[in-house]
Amino acid sequence: MEQSAKTIDHEMGKNSQAVRKKLLNRTPKSEEAARRGHPSLAMEVVQTVDMPHQIYIDSAEGPYLTDLDGNQYIDLTCGFGPNVVGNRPKPVEKALSSQIKKGWHFGIPGAEQAHLAELIKDSSPAVDEVMFCNSGSEATMFAFRAARAVSGKRVIAMFDGSYHGIHDYALVKADHKSDRSTPTSSTLGAGIPEEISRDLMMMLPNRDSNAYDLIKQYKDDLAMVVIEPVQSSNPRLDNQEFLKGLREVCTECGVLLMFDEVITGFRIEYGGCQEYYNIFPDVVTYGKAVGGGMPIGVVAGSKRVMNAFSGSDNTPPIFAGGTFNGHPLTMVSGIAILKHLKKNQKEIYPYLHEQGDRISTEINKFCSSMNIPAQMMNAGSMMHLIFSGEKIESARDIGRSKIEKEFYLHLLGHNVIVPGIHLAFITYAHKPDVIDEVIDAFKKSFQDLREDGLI
Numbered sequence: 001m002e003q004s005a006k007t008i009d010h011e012m013g014k015n016s017q018a019v020r021k022k023l024l025n026r027t028p029k030s031e032e033a034a035r036r037g038h039p040s041l042a043m044e045v046v047q048t049v050d051m052p053h054q055i056y057i058d059s060a061e062g063p064y065l066t067d068l069d070g071n072q073y074i075d076l077t078c079g080f081g082p083n084v085v086g087n088r089p090k091p092v093e094k095a096l097s098s099q100i101k102k103g104w105h106f107g108i109p110g111a112e113q114a115h116l117a118e119l120i121k122d123s124s125p126a127v128d129e130v131m132f133c134n135s136g137s138e139a140t141m142f143a144f145r146a147a148r149a150v151s152g153k154r155v156i157a158m159f160d161g162s163y164h165g166i167h168d169y170a171l172v173k174a175d176h177k178s179d180r181s182t183p184t185s186s187t188l189g190a191g192i193p194e195e196i197s198r199d200l201m202m203m204l205p206n207r208d209s210n211a212y213d214l215i216k217q218y219k220d221d222l223a224m225v226v227i228e229p230v231q232s233s234n235p236r237l238d239n240q241e242f243l244k245g246l247r248e249v250c251t252e253c254g255v256l257l258m259f260d261e262v263i264t265g266f267r268i269e270y271g272g273c274q275e276y277y278n279i280f281p282d283v284v285t286y287g288k289a290v291g292g293g294m295p296i297g298v299v300a301g302s303k304r305v306m307n308a309f310s311g312s313d314n315t316p317p318i319f320a321g322g323t324f325n326g327h328p329l330t331m332v333s334g335i336a337i338l339k340h341l342k343k344n345q346k347e348i349y350p351y352l353h354e355q356g357d358r359i360s361t362e363i364n365k366f367c368s369s370m371n372i373p374a375q376m377m378n379a380g381s382m383m384h385l386i387f388s389g390e391k392i393e394s395a396r397d398i399g400r401s402k403i404e405k406e407f408y409l410h411l412l413g414h415n416v417i418v419p420g421i422h423l424a425f426i427t428y429a430h431k432p433d434v435i436d437e438v439i440d441a442f443k444k445s446f447q448d449l450r451e452d453g454l455i
């Protein structure tokens, strides 16, 4: 336990003390659950929120989460991105309930895989075929392997500020002391051989045309260039020109281009960033939203690349498999959500953009009128509050501020949950009155900090 009511720092401002007391007093069951997990859990699966102890969720409905003690919060976690139409959407609940009655894991496939594959294929002209796995990380791992097999080259390039999951080839980060336009990189966390960042991965500068020159220079070694068309660390939509140039350079150099749409797929538009920008890569990875809340990863792309999974057309076949790949519950859940999103896309996506923009505009107006050095960045319904008044060009310009943790504690005190990674989402279930409450809670949290003299 980081902190208890008794050890509240008396040097803290009165609002900081009050919110800790309030949160601790109203969450005894969560405190008990945190204590119980302590001796046996090496780490919590994910850290949901910054507070003196973890809070645990009991149930969810629409835009709300309810914790073990019955406290209700407006949910801006949205499952870390997958929930696009809110918690427990009826079509998904119905599909899961009826599959559960028939059994839920066979190994031998059901017919649902082909149905979900068709829906994904129909969503993008870049997709000839798809392959299912269980997480976004598995999808990027398989995609990197397929690209190396198809191209016969070894190096995968990724961009400063990106996130592509938890396997060894993805856990490479730019050294922020290196030059912005020619970033060097190292592996992230212990246990990953440094040869991976030195010899097998390459770091490119995001939204910087020097990336094009580096691709041209190293094209004979580069199997694939991988990009999040909208980086979650730095959510913004003004990437059209950079992505267009990147598509051209990769084609010219004979280097495969991959869009990692694990977080943006079926969230930015039904057809993801590919539809928003009308730019199409050779390979796409999906996850999150496409499973309707069940664990999923998808590798998709041109026949040429997807041949690596089947060994067709004399392509050297890669090894790919997984006990739970194409799991029936995931397949029916994915089919239900994609059918729902496809049918209602004309209402859902404009609404998500409009409300995401409204949150940003209101909060940015408030911050500038109060002279608060913070800004809300958003790409439609995906948003990140940055504690800096400076212009943000790339993830390089974003640091973590000391008051950030304190801000989110106040936000929780005002009944709005943003997870520890501080990336927030809204869904179609967050109706305008709920969005009003969100904006109000953000403003109050800034005021709490100001009254305590922290901003």
Ligand SMILES: Cc1ncc(COP(=O)(O)O)c(C=O)c1O
Pocket: 134, 135, 136, 137, 138, 140, 163, 164, 165, 166, 228, 232, 260, 261, 262, 263, 287, 288, 296
């Ligand atoms: C762009 C991107 N790629 C890959 C991943 C990894 O997905 P997962 O957490 O399902 O393994 C994430 C997760 O947030 C992501 O945002």
